[in-house]
Amino acid sequence: MPNVQAVFIGSEIYRKSSYGPWHPLRVPRVSTVMDLARALGWLPREQYAVSPRARPAALTSWHRPDYIAALQRVETTQVATEEDRARYGLGTPSNPAFPEVYRRPATAAGGSLLAGEMLAEGGVVYHPAGGTHHGLPGRASGFCYLNDPVLGILSLRRMGVRRIAYVDIDAHHPDGVELAFDGDPEIRMISVHEERRWPFTGALGDCAGGSAVNLPVPRGLNDTEMLWIREALILPLVDAFAPDAVVLQCGADAVEEDPLSRLSLSNNAHWEIVASLRPLAPRYLVLGGGGYNPWSVGRLWTGVWALLSGREIPDRLPAEGQAVLRALRWQGNRRGKSPPEHWFDTLRDTPRPGPLRDEIRDRVAYLRRREGLR
Numbered sequence: 001m002p003n004v005q006a007v008f009i010g011s012e013i014y015r016k017s018s019y020g021p022w023h024p025l026r027v028p029r030v031s032t033v034m035d036l037a038r039a040l041g042w043l044p045r046e047q048y049a050v051s052p053r054a055r056p057a058a059l060t061s062w063h064r065p066d067y068i069a070a071l072q073r074v075e076t077t078q079v080a081t082e083e084d085r086a087r088y089g090l091g092t093p094s095n096p097a098f099p100e101v102y103r104r105p106a107t108a109a110g111g112s113l114l115a116g117e118m119l120a121e122g123g124v125v126y127h128p129a130g131g132t133h134h135g136l137p138g139r140a141s142g143f144c145y146l147n148d149p150v151l152g153i154l155s156l157r158r159m160g161v162r163r164i165a166y167v168d169i170d171a172h173h174p175d176g177v178e179l180a181f182d183g184d185p186e187i188r189m190i191s192v193h194e195e196r197r198w199p200f201t202g203a204l205g206d207c208a209g210g211s212a213v214n215l216p217v218p219r220g221l222n223d224t225e226m227l228w229i230r231e232a233l234i235l236p237l238v239d240a241f242a243p244d245a246v247v248l249q250c251g252a253d254a255v256e257e258d259p260l261s262r263l264s265l266s267n268n269a270h271w272e273i274v275a276s277l278r279p280l281a282p283r284y285l286v287l288g289g290g291g292y293n294p295w296s297v298g299r300l301w302t303g304v305w306a307l308l309s310g311r312e313i314p315d316r317l318p319a320e321g322q323a324v325l326r327a328l329r330w331q332g333n334r335r336g337k338s339p340p341e342h343w344f345d346t347l348r349d350t351p352r353p354g355p356l357r358d359e360i361r362d363r364v365a366y367l368r369r370r371e372g373l374r
């Protein structure tokens with residue numbers, strides 16, 4: 001690992017932007033991480049980069065020009081027509097026409113494009129606004145308008161980085177990323193996601209032309225099981241691939257308190273994966289992703305930055321840090337009414353160990369055999 005400081009890519013655009021009062025993405029996320037990291041003294045100017053907004057021409061390295069034009073038009077007019085809904089998935093309940101409907105995703109895309117350039121010679125970049133893994137070439141999908149992980153991987157490639165391992169621990173399967181790199185021998189995609197959950201892709205037997213390893217997991221996935229998955233599957237697969245870069249989509253929706261999935265991890269599981277992937281390649285890009293409980297996301301992703309930037313996570317947050325978490329609101333969710341005290345005064349969850357279920361052991365064993373691991 002080259003001895004360079006990790007860089008955090010952020011933007012103020014995420015602070016007041018909302019998908020609307022009923023949407024899961026009505027909650028602040030990236031701004032919480034920035035505020036908390038600054039309150040703890042973890043985000044000095046030299047480690048912070050402002051995310052540029054990607055130009056349309058940069059987006060069409062993967063997205064269709066007519067779709068990008070429609071996205072820009074819907075932002076300008078704030079009206080999605082019936083055709084926009086049918087053809088582009090714009091103006092739907094999951095992908096509404098909100099005020100920054102082009103600028104916000106274009107900024108997240110710009111961050112991942114910039115990350116690829118910054119990592120040309122090696123290093124560590126954290127871009128928590130990234131991770132929109134459901135975006136399709138000509139269509140918005142699953143809260144994602146663009147696909148910044150795909151654009152970030154293509155950006156790395158333009159810098160001459162060849163072998164890239166993409167690991168995705170979001171509760172949902174990264175269907176857009178898998179579509180982009182289906183059959184690509186220089187991309188290794190590994191996803192752990194909840195079975196029988198939208199978008200219903202990523203079955204155990206689906207290997208995307210040999211480029212992907214998919215592990216669907218049952219409800220209630222616990223820390224013990226994720227540790228097993230990490231040691232028996234994720235790390236050996238990435239190590240065997242010998243990547244020039246690792247891209248981790250570190251969605252925060254597989255934790256117990258998330259409202260959109262039924263997995264039961266603590267944030268320790270995520271942090272252990274973040275830390276253990278780092279030595280496996282000279283370039284490391286960590287993205288955000290899902291995560292709809294504002295406290296869970298803020299605490300988990302701030303802890304990711306602590307790990308990447310070499311800061312120690314305190315047992316109890318100082319008052320300045322607690323103030324950021326105490327100021328959060330989660331309207332319209334019962335868990336927002338009386339949040340437990342540890343959502344305010346800690347970053348680290350209590351670990352959630354549990355039994356290692358046979359179906360997980362069996363699926364991992366199947367994938368290990370199929371992928372030739374011994």
Ligand SMILES: [Zn+2]
Pocket residue numbers: 170171172251253289290291
């Ligand atoms: Zn998700």
